[in-house]
Amino acid sequence: MKNLKRITIISGHYGSGKTNIAVNLSIDLKKEFDKVAVADLDIVNPYFRTKDSILEFKKNGIRLISSEYAGTNVDIPALPQEMYAITDDRSYKMIVDLGGDDRGALALGRLTPKIKEENDYDMLLVVNRFRPLTPDLETTVTVAREIEEAGKLKFTGVINNSNLGEFTTKEDILSSLSYAEEIAKAMEIPVVLTTVKREFYGELKGKIKNLYPLDLQAKI
Amino acid sequence: MANKVLMKGNEAIAEAAIKAGCMHYFGYPITPQTEIAAYMAKRMPKIGGTFLQAESEIAAINMVYGVSAAGYRVMTSSSSPGISLKSEGISYLAGADLPAVIINVQRGGPGLGGIQPSQSDYFQATKGGGHGDFHLIVLAPGSVQEMASLTVKGFELADKYRMPAMILADGTMGQMMEPVELDFDVAPAPEKPWATNGTKMQRKHNIVNSLSLIPEELEKFNFKRFERYKLVEENEAMYEEYKTEDADILVTAYGIASRVTKNAVDEARKKGIKVGLIRPITVWPFPKKPFEKMAEKVKHIVCVELSMGQMIEDVKLAVSCKVPVTLCNRAGGMIPSTEQILAEIEKYAKGE
Numbered sequence: 001m002k003n004l005k006r007i008t009i010i011s012g013h014y015g016s017g018k019t020n021i022a023v024n025l026s027i028d029l030k031k032e033f034d035k036v037a038v039a040d041l042d043i044v045n046p047y048f049r050t051k052d053s054i055l056e057f058k059k060n061g062i063r064l065i066s067s068e069y070a071g072t073n074v075d076i077p078a079l080p081q082e083m084y085a086i087t088d089d090r091s092y093k094m095i096v097d098l099g100g101d102d103r104g105a106l107a108l109g110r111l112t113p114k115i116k117e118e119n120d121y122d123m124l125l126v127v128n129r130f131r132p133l134t135p136d137l138e139t140t141v142t143v144a145r146e147i148e149e150a151g152k153l154k155f156t157g158v159i160n161n162s163n164l165g166e167f168t169t170k171e172d173i174l175s176s177l178s179y180a181e182e183i184a185k186a187m188e189i190p191v192v193l194t195t196v197k198r199e200f201y202g203e204l205k206g207k208i209k210n211l212y213p214l215d216l217q218a219k220i
Numbered sequence: 221m222a223n224k225v226l227m228k229g230n231e232a233i234a235e236a237a238i239k240a241g242c243m244h245y246f247g248y249p250i251t252p253q254t255e256i257a258a259y260m261a262k263r264m265p266k267i268g269g270t271f272l273q274a275e276s277e278i279a280a281i282n283m284v285y286g287v288s289a290a291g292y293r294v295m296t297s298s299s300s301p302g303i304s305l306k307s308e309g310i311s312y313l314a315g316a317d318l319p320a321v322i323i324n325v326q327r328g329g330p331g332l333g334g335i336q337p338s339q340s341d342y343f344q345a346t347k348g349g350g351h352g353d354f355h356l357i358v359l360a361p362g363s364v365q366e367m368a369s370l371t372v373k374g375f376e377l378a379d380k381y382r383m384p385a386m387i388l389a390d391g392t393m394g395q396m397m398e399p400v401e402l403d404f405d406v407a408p409a410p411e412k413p414w415a416t417n418g419t420k421m422q423r424k425h426n427i428v429n430s431l432s433l434i435p436e437e438l439e440k441f442n443f444k445r446f447e448r449y450k451l452v453e454e455n456e457a458m459y460e461e462y463k464t465e466d467a468d469i470l471v472t473a474y475g476i477a478s479r480v481t482k483n484a485v486d487e488a489r490k491k492g493i494k495v496g497l498i499r500p501i502t503v504w505p506f507p508k509k510p511f512e513k514m515a516e517k518v519k520h521i522v523c524v525e526l527s528m529g530q531m532i533e534d535v536k537l538a539v540s541c542k543v544p545v546t547l548c549n550r551a552g553g554m555i556p557s558t559e560q561i562l563a564e565i566e567k568y569a570k571g572e
Contacts, residue, residue: 015228015397046251046335047395073334073553075251130399132225132235133262164226164399 004029005122007086007094007115009108010159011151012126013134013143014044014100017161021126021195022097023053024214029093030060037063037085037092040070041107043077044099063092079107087114098151101143105151112152124192125155129162129179130172137182144187157192158184159212170200177208224399229367229389230255232400233297233323234263236368240375240406242293242321243269246283248276248302251335252391253325256297277302281309281322288318289428291415293375297323299391300341301332303349310384311350315430317414317445319378321371322356323387325394328553336553337391337476342530345388346504353442355449357385357456358504360474364398370501376407377456381448388503390526392476392555452505459507463489464496469568470514471548472498472535473524476555481524484561493569503531511538520568521545524561526554 008025010018022038030036038057040050051070057063065085067078086094098104115121125144127134134140148154162176173196184191193212196204201213227235234256237245245260257273264271270287274280280296287294298306303324313320326341328334345358357377359370367389374385416426432438463485464470473481478499488495498510514521521543523532529547536545548564550556 015226015231045395047391073328073336075335128226130224130226132227132231132402133259135225164224165397167224167399 004093005120006090006118007096007121009096009098009121009123009153010126011098011105011123011147011155012100013128013131013140014104015131016100016126016128016134017163017195018100018126019048019050019097020214021159021161022050022095023056026062026095027056027060029095030062033093035063035092037065037094039065039080039083039086039094039096040067041079041083041096042070042099042104043079043107044101044104046075050097083111087111087118090118102146102150105147108151108153115153122156122192123151123153124157124159125183125187126159126161127180127183129176130164137179137186140183141186144183155187155189157189158187160191160194163195163197168197170204173200173204173208223403224401226397227364227400228255228395228397229361229364230325230394231259232364232368233371233387233389234259235402236371236404237295237321237375238263238267238269239402239404240293240372241409242295242375243267244287244292244294245270246272246274246280246294246296248274248280248298250299250302252327252337252394253297253299253323255394256323256325277305278309281306281313284320284322285309285313285316285318288313288320289316289416291412291417293379293409295321295323297325299325299327300329300338303341303344307344307350310356311352311354312430313384314350314354314356315352316428317382318384318428319375319382320384321374321378321387322384323371324389326388326390328551334553335391337393337555338526338551338553339390339475339477340527340530340551341388342503342525342527345386346506346534349386354445355383355452355504357381357383357452358388358502359385360388360501360503361393362460362475362478362499362501364393364396365400366501367393368400368402369404372404372406377452379409381452383448388475390476456502457505457507457509458501459510460499460501461510462497462499464498464510464514467494467496467514468518469493469495469520469522469565470498470518471495471522471524471561471565472500472511472531474500474503474531477524477526480556480558481561483558484565487558487562488565488569491566493565495565495569500531503534506534506538508538511535515539515542518543522548522561522564522568524548524556526556527551
């Protein structure tokens with residue numbers, strides 16, 4: 001956690017697990033830094049938003065930058081009114097949760113010049129090989145390039161979040177490693193994290209580099 | 221797990237439709253079902269199919285009418301207010317005996333309502349959903365896997381009985397993600413000798429129409445159609461029974477409500493309460509038989525719905541009011557909690 005840049009942008013194909021990662025990262029980050037904020041720039045999803053974890057954020061003293069319409073019946077792609085704090089309040093370690101695909105990444109564009117100017121950021125590509133529209137190298141890299149084009153910012157790392165929800169097995173994770181490595185190699189960036197649900201962490205820790213335990217969120 | 225993928229319910233519907241041989245989709249975006257259209261927009265051009273965002277819901281359903289009349293498997297999708305707009309076209313499909321699959325990912329109503337999940341279009345779906353005497357086959361998925369498998373089933377039944385089928389889902393089912401297996405054995409579409417697909421100068425013109433100028437004939441069409449509906453009622457009712465063998469209290473729910481209800485049944489069982497669940501999978505035809513059977517065994521039935529109480533009327537009819545049936549509900553986009561349902565079960569277990 002200590003080597004996370006001031007701004008960490010979580011992006012990727014929609015449904016790849018960005019929000020869950022953003023929530024988990026921010027909670028872990030808060031253990032080491034005083035001022036941590038999560039910014040929900042999702043303009044795509046109507047349900048299952050960062051804001052659903054608002055109680056968790058309050059409990060942990062994490063600042064939430066979110067549209068006041070998120071999770072309500074106001075069905076418009078609204079951005080948070082405090083969104084400029086992402087670039088302007090440099091006292092915070094910032095996790096940015098972008099919406100899926102190039103459409104979601106559009107929300108980033110207006111911040112990109114300032115993010116580049118400060119030059120203390122990572123933009124991480126979340127990938128899940130079990131998602132039907134990004135099952136291989138070619139489709140995933142195509143989506144990644146579309147996101148870069150829309151957000152006017154280049155990815156700096158890959159988060160391998162390959163999973164089948166609560167039914168994920170250890171074999172599923174192990175079988176996804178080469179998929180993530182191929183993507184990283186093609187994009188000339190490193191795999192910075194491989195996520196795993198917490199119960200598998202102990203067993204897989206020695207076997208996978210940069211393993212990161214996740215707590216699963218919402219379930220119905 | 222090798223063949224499983226992680227999908228949103230809406231995506232599962234879209235991919236299952238393609239697997240079922242649906243190469244033509246017409247829609248208009250509305251939350252919380254927009255992923256169906258988005259998925260079709262990405263996939264259809266790659267497989268040589270049609271994705272068309274129509275200028276309105278009304279236009280989309282009438283495009284469905286046209287493609288179905290030409291003999292092809294075809295689908296549209298919307299959410300509650302959009303389905304109301306489509307209901308004239310749905311009635312025309314029924315009147316012309318055309319198969320099609322219509323997806324309703326329900327949201328809170330009435331009116332424009334909200335974008336959160338709901339089950340308040342049950343009446344609209346099961347009692348016709350447009351003017352005139354007709355029924356839709358209505359399938360109510362209870363998991364992302366069923367969002368896929370019942371979509372396939374919808375195409376098969378629609379073709380078999382020459383009538384529209386509806387998938388009655390809700391916002392949560394549409395938005396939630398679960399692993400899905402998409403290897404289906406799909407029954408190929410039957411021959412459609414009635415289709416308006418060109419005479420090749422070898423047969424008479426086919427006419428697909430819902431207008432009838434002679435009342436005696438229109439009556440005959442209605443009678444004939446309802447003979448088919450009777451067959452559907454006899455042969456196609458689907459349901460799941462859960463822990464009903466020794467139950468003296470019954471809960472019933474479909475779709476998203478059944479998932480929370482199942483949790484409540486498990487919790488109640490831990491407390492020693494003999495409670496079971498009937499989950500209708502088709503809500504038209506309504507699965508009357510398991511209710512008739514349970515009416516002889518249980519002292520109370522609780523119907524759990526995300527509405528002000530709609531399916532409860534079919535439950536009361538199915539048990540001929542032999543057992544008291546009460547409602548446990550939330551509305552307007554809210555979902556009942558396990559605790560709320562458990563409290564209701566406990567109340568009747570104590571004999572209150």
